[in-house]
Amino acid sequence: AAMPKPVPVDVAEVARGPLEVTIDEDGITRVKDRYVVSLPLTGSLGRLELRAGDAVTEGGVLARLEPMAPQLLDERSRTQAEARVAAAQAAQRQARAAVARAEAALALAQQTEQRQTQLAERGGAAQVTLDQARFEARARQEELTSARFGVRVADYEVRMAQAAVGRIADARGKPDDAQEQLEVPSPITGRVLRVLHQQEGVVQAGTPVLELGDPSALEVVVDVLTADAVQIEPGANVELVRWGGPDTLTGRVQRVEPSAFTKISALGVEEQRVNVVVEITSPREHWEALGDNFRVEAHIRVWREEDVVRIPSSALFRRDEGWAVYAIDGEVARLRHVEVGRRNGFEAQITEGLEAGVQVIVHPSESVTDGVMVRAR
Incomplete structure (x- = not known):
């Protein structure tokens, strides 16, 4: 009888090495930290000269606002402005409390990092533990930086809200032509991320006009x-x-x-x-x-x-509610049941059933069965 022709197959070698x-x-x-500049008063806004990407400095003038005529600033306007002051002051207190918490967390993280560094120098701490301590210290530093940014912004909000209340009070005793422009300063040093309002004309208090941040x-x-x-x-x-x-x-x-x-x-x-x-x-x-x-x-x-037995995921297939591969024994395919650990889509960890150096068939076709003769392409 004629010998059956070997089935051509693609093969890969079982290897040891790192798997991720x-x-x-x-x-x-x-x-990370961005701020939306809103107008503190209702009034006439001139056209903004700033564009996205422009640099701004803390305290620099972003926009100029002509407040409404004094006779239009009623008791409701004053009440709303005073409510904004109270809300801004509450946010200010919260921001300062957040800084205090962040400072305490940073101090603790730095102490832990120092202890782990000393232990590592004496060989008493694993590198991964030291790396984690360093990361925690850096993360707490980032949180403190953001918290301090929040305080600067909260302080700015309080100043602007108080300025609006003062402007309403002053306006009642002045004629229209004596009204001064209200300058809207930048709360931070950074860049304009977005221009949210470009049209000239009357705008309501609280209208967002610019988004600022540090790219x-x-x-x-x-x-x-x-x-x-x-x-x-x-x-x-x-x-x-x-x-x-x-x-x-x-x-x-x-x-x-x-x-x-x-x-x-x-x-x-x-x-x-x-x-x-x-x-x-x-x-x-x-x-x-x-x-x-x-x-x-x-x-x-x-x-x-760093050191696992690994094979291409394409060599695996389901068999009897578990995983199996075809290993090449000489010129013959042999079915082997294996235990699979971690997988990453390209490779799989084999915890039992295969050793490094064995050749396995990848993408086995229906022509491949246990005991069939095969040849590598």
Whole structure:
């Protein structure tokens, strides 16, 4: 009888080495601390000269407002202005309390970092523990910076609200032609992110006109499935790719936000997702072309081992409620049941059933069965 022809197959060798599992999703950049400038009084606003990207300095004039005629500033206007002062002062107290909490958290994190550094120098602390302590200290420093930004903004809000009350009181005793323009100063040093109101004319109190921020202080927001988010821990390493530059950027997970939201996928399926906030750790000069709301692709590491038995995921298939592969024994395919650990979509960890050096068949066709002769393509 004629010998059966061997089935041509693609093969791969079982190897030992590092394996990493990541969650891959799109993200967008955003300025960490941003501020929307609103008008403190109803009045006539001249055309704004500022454009998106223009630099502003703290205290510099952003806009000039001609307040309404004194006879139009009734008791209701004064009551509303006084209510805005009270609200601004309450926000100011909250902002100062947030700074106090952030300072205490930073002091504790720095003490922990110092202790872990001393232990590491004596060989009594693992590198991963020291890295986590350093990350916590850096994260608490970022939180303190944001809290202090909040205080500056709150102080500005109080000053503007008080200025509005004072202007209403002064206006009642002056004729129309004696009214002075109200200058709206910048609360921060940074750049104009967006111009929200460009038209000249009468505008109501509280109308937002400009959004300000510092584009050099960016973070990345990545929305992930909630089922994936439970695997992500603060401090996890992140790679940022396909952002437009030649280099892969590095980052760390700052936090996983506590509240999820519903999002409709491209296939029309409702998904529960949650935002993961990532700090960019690459030097600023590597990503200075990035701006607010730019798209990036994030690879968030959730697991890594340096020495595992691994095979291509395409060699695996389901068999008897478990996993199996076809290993090549000489010129014959042999069915082997295996135990699978972690998988990343390209490779899988084999915890039992295979050893390094064995050749396995990838993408096995229906022609491949246990005991059939095969030949590598």
